Amino acid sequence: MSALLEVKNVTKRFGGVVANRDVSLTVRQGEIAGLIGPNGSGKTTLFGSITGAHAVDEGDIFFEGGSIAHLRPAPIARLGLLRTWQQTRIYGEMTCAENMAISAREAHGHVFSLLRPVPAATRRKGDDLLAFVGLHEKKDDKAGSLSFGQQKLLEFAMALMNEPKLLLLDEPTAGINPTLINGLIDRLRRANTELGVTLLVIEHNMRVIMNLAHRITCLAHGEVLAEGTPNEVRDDRRVLDAYLGVA
Amino acid sequence: MSRATFPRLSDWHIAAVLALFGLAGPFLLPTLATQIAFLWLMVVFALTWDMLGGRMGYNSFGNIVFFGIGCYAAAVIQRDAGLPYFEGLALGLVAGAVLSVLAAIVFGAAMLGIRGHYFAIGTLGLGIAAGEIAAGWDYVGAGSGMALPLYPGELGERELFFCYSLFALAACCFLLFRWIYSTRFGLALNAIRDDQDKADAMGLRTTPIKIVAWSLSAFFLGISGGLAANMIGFIDPRDVAFAGATYGVWMVLMTILGGKGTLWGPVLGAFIFHVTQELFWTWLLGWQRVALGLLIVLIVVFFPQGIMGWLAERRARTAS
């Protein structure tokens, strides 16, 4: 499998805080990669660096072989690299259906190409994806009126609507009703296998990530601590120590 | 996609009544023709303000600049082009529209990157600066303003002419904007309002979208400026063209009163505001400013969502 995303020796500082130090990571075409690490270990910061939310201080980032380290978020998204947020970001005053419609890939187009009604096919696709995440009944509700967990699901559906090649998910199961988590894992897998979206998932729930990911990278104090298959990472002494606060 | 418009069933009824009033009103009430003309001007003010303030979440206190540019463009063309009245007026309106759009592109590129209160304050400065520049510029009459050429028609015809022109402008503006809000462009504006960083991260071209939105507002404001200047017959840099403290504030107020980001809110707000003002203003003698201030407080405290927003909320509550 070829590398879709390559993070090479990235360092990112916020004032005195080194949030990422010399981080390297590869996501291969078609896989589900996991990113774990204790609170404050720099996982979300790495997502921000990859998607252009902030410039990196050192290192470079490649998507499909081209450097994206100096691009802004919108051009990166148009290349097919998208993220979701830990705190979720949706368009709160718009209905779920409208959230889906404006997340379609064709909304990337030039400003005057937007001066057309939402095509029926796009609306159907939005409906289908809302049904896919179990929000079809909420279609005409304001997105801001949904619960936190439902907003997470909506944000996931919006991302799929955009047809990304690579999707970075920041704690997709946080706030989701525990009885629904297995269903969500199943949907993440189906997004990967059926829709062909490569995934990089930040996850605190060990059961979820061990189940889902093909390979896992563990960060601690902003540095890569370990990487490998779920079993290798789980059995790594340093990972255990990091989570117990020994390292 | 059903958009929140209340009362939904009677959209066409409202439109029909307004069209009837627009067409027959000036005939039936010829003494009120000028007042009705100003009413349509207020509708244009509110509709154009809502494009940014309501739909896109950018509160501009500088939209008056485009109106002022429209005033001066028409006045200068009509003074210098040596054309008969109507030809001069037509050319002046075109020039006003073009210059206003150009100004919106330039100001937009410079200012639409600024968010929230900073944008509001920045645009406020824009309006004040424009008034000061006009007041110090001899080519446009400096502080003493400019007089517009006399309307050539018979007595009373002039009022009707501007009444119908401004009605046509308001109707075009309403219909075009209504269509725009039904397209993906309208959704994109709402997305920028709700979370601009998200919209960026989803690949939307937010900067061109914002500039085009402001340009559309500027287009109609520029034309309205030329018409209003001719109707009033005289432009003062600070009290007519760049009248930020009156027109500039009213734009905001009317939209919020009616309900920003709604289809009928700006129209309703303009009607209520203008009629109340005409009824009570003279009666208030020197207290207009105080009354206006009080009105602002009342609207912001009791109708933060505006009348349409309040109605929609009530409907949602009774429905559930």
Ligand SMILES: Nc1ncnc2c1ncn2[C@@H]1O[C@H](COP(=O)(O)OP(=O)(O)OP(=O)(O)O)[C@@H](O)[C@H]1O
């Ligand atoms: N914008 C910022 N400004 C200053 N410091 C920041 C900023 N963003 C993150 N940090 C700091 O960088 C470090 C890494 O934070 P980050 O949010 O990337 O961690 P995380 O691994 O996502 O943690 P969590 O599991 O709690 O989400 C923390 O010390 C945090 O305080």
Ligand SMILES: [Mg+2]
């Ligand atoms: Mg985080």
